[in-house]
Amino acid sequence: MHARPLSLGHKEVSIKKKVLVVDDEPAIRRLVREILSKGYAVLEAQNGEEAVNMAHSQKPDVILMDMMMPRMDGLTACYAIKMDPLTRGIPVVMLTAVGYELNKKLSKDVMGADGYITKPFSSQELLSTVGQLLSSRGQTSDDAGTEAPNNI
Numbered sequence: 001m002h003a004r005p006l007s008l009g010h011k012e013v014s015i016k017k018k019v020l021v022v023d024d025e026p027a028i029r030r031l032v033r034e035i036l037s038k039g040y041a042v043l044e045a046q047n048g049e050e051a052v053n054m055a056h057s058q059k060p061d062v063i064l065m066d067m068m069m070p071r072m073d074g075l076t077a078c079y080a081i082k083m084d085p086l087t088r089g090i091p092v093v094m095l096t097a098v099g100y101e102l103n104k105k106l107s108k109d110v111m112g113a114d115g116y117i118t119k120p121f122s123s124q125e126l127l128s129t130v131g132q133l134l135s136s137r138g139q140t141s142d143d144a145g146t147e148a149p150n151n152i
Contacts, residue, residue, distance in 0.1 A: 016041040020060035022051040024069040048077025067096035082112030091133040
């Protein structure tokens, strides 16, 4: 479904796409993990600082990021990810309770976010957004950091 086959001699092994869920609320991370874990490998971070570090070390295929978090907020983390040549091609979706149009515009036009989902969200909306980002990019894990950001 969202996996690419890896050929190991005569056997093929399916590798799930990695989704990094960044939220300071453990309940939100758990909910998102439950929704996505059947089709994706779900990684978790509890603040923007961890997200930036994990973007470098894990090279996720998509990042779902809360906006308001301690240590480093989601907008700052998104900007840091999008400004770094090693991680700028990773799609970042803001996943937040803040639904103001100004925040959506700031997230996408200034900070480089590829999407914006307002809490509460449906599982279908989450799955659809992640699936669309992966299919529209046609990316594999190997080229996660090689594309320019859409909005910067």
